[in-house]
Amino acid sequence: MGSNLAAARVSFVDARAAAALLTRTVRFLRAVLRAALVWVRGHVRWVLALVGFAVILRLLGNQIGSREALVLAFGPALVSAVWATCWPVSYERVCAGPARRARWRRWVRKNWAHLSRECGLSVSRTTKSRTFGLAPKEGSRFVASQSQTVTVWSHPRLMDVTTAGSLLRLMIRTRTGQTVQDLEAAAAPLAAAAGAHAYRCVQMTPSVVEVVLVMQDSLTQARPAEIPEAVYLNAVTLGRRQDGAPWHLTVTGRHTLVVGCSGSGKGSIFWGVCAGLAPAVRAGVVRLWGVDLKRGVEVGVGRGIFSAVATNPIEAVALLTRLLSVLEERGNRMAGNIRLHQPTQADPLHVLAIDELAVLTAYTDAETKKEASRLLAEILTQGRALGVVVLACVQDPRKEVVGLRGLFTQTIALRLRSAEETRMVLGDGMAAVAPAHRISPALPGTAWVVEEDGSTDRVRADWWSDQLVRQVAALHPSPVVEGLPVAPAQPADIPVGSDDVTRADSGPRVRATPASRQRKSRPHKTGSASRKGSPSNGIGAA
Incomplete structure (x- = not known):
């Protein structure tokens, strides 16, 4: 009987371990599939080109070449998905981070003229120009055929584009007739166009501004503090x-x-x-x-x-x-x-x-x-x-x-x-x-x-x-513990007034009643009390 219970207990434990292993495996495969889909969505052109090439090779009867093209299309996605799921820190540092920052730089350089116009940094001027053509009856002589209007745009100069971590830095020089205040005013539209979470401007020279765009927000998650160990003063x-x-x-x-x-x-x-x-x-x-x-x-x-x-x-x-x-x-x-x-x-x-x-x-x-x-x-x-x-x-x-x-x-x-x-x-x-x-x-x-x-x-x-x-x-307890100066008690029967306040040497200002203001008893000049006499008024007994 005891052996049967022990065997049942062992089988139950084994079943729980197998279920837990299956659950972890399913979660891992789901994470890998999700990461692979993210990679494919970011490299759609690469995947579509190789899939199309594989289909062409298959139609031409090249089975081996078709399979190799499919491996080239989806192999990097699988490798990246496993890498990102198992070792996300190294994947971000070696692969995802540099690729993302290169994409940011390429986007800014490619679309700078368009960004300048849409954000109000560029100006245009219209000029008239003449186009010349070869007249058919005049042999080799050129004659004016028509005139047209040409719009010329003047943009601020994009001096440099750099990235560091989640920051995209744009070094911009003003065009003629433009000030750094104009560039700072356009920083908000630039940040919105780039999809940045925040931005800030740093004036480098009277004509150069560095616009720093924060492309990823690292402040969304609260982080617990750590117990300090080193001595810092500044x-x-x-x-x-x-x-x-x-x-x-x-x-x-x-x-x-x-x-x-x-x-x-x-x-x-x-x-x-x-x-x-x-x-x-x-x-x-x-x-x-x-x-x-x-x-x-x-x-x-x-x-x-x-x-x-x-x-x-x-x-x-x-x-x-x-x-x-x-x-x-x-x-x-x-x-x-x-x-x-x-x-x-x-x-x-x-x-x-x-x-x-x-x-x-x-x-x-x-x-x-x-x-x-x-x-x-x-x-x-x-x-x-x-x-x-x-x-x-x-x-x-x-x-x-x-x-x-x-x-x-x-x-x-x-x-x-x-x-x-x-x-x-x-x-x-x-x-x-x-x-x-x-x-x-x-x-x-x-x-x-x-x-x-x-x-x-x-x-x-x-x-x-x-x-x-x-x-x-x-x-880290304080080695010195000091007590506070104790203020004398305030009289409860005298109202607070600015004239009755003096400052103590070792404490706050407290109320004190001067001796010259203390009430003195005054004898009555008439009545039974005056006939009894008082030493204070110099009147003797009758």
């Missing part, structure tokens, strides 16, 4: 650009403002910077200060990499006051010695990371808002050279919400609500070339940035999960 890697290249964000000497509506992926950039600096924090050359005005929900996950954390406006003002004292002390030491701070373990780079900046600058009480704006303005205006930089995240870019918007040296525009907000964040005229308001809600972490040369680029930050942030905080 820049951190946040994600990738639209051409697939890494996206590096400069930190040293830059104040960064990240703007995006709710759910646009500000947390990915926030933790991309903070976690990217975590190895430097552990090494002691960077110190992170966190201000999380969402009740500590964001920063609390990775609390270990911060030297100090504030979770409400009062604590934020205390933290800014402490950071300003560091800036003032460092400035006194650097005056007359060095103009740009160099981070060391004894004198680290200080990075202030603020989440929900609007709560501190717009949505708190007037006195706290005024003091926080003053402290933050001093840090933004003086901190770049003194080794104190700011990273701030906000949802609303309006001036009444972020009055210090102009003091940030670089901005990142995540998904925004309107073209007007894009103009506020990136500058005038950027709504057309960097449409952050058109980013899909299904692509969190996608943003537009403006490079140092004025060109724009689309990027996407890697995704940071809570578990990954906790791992970074546990692996």
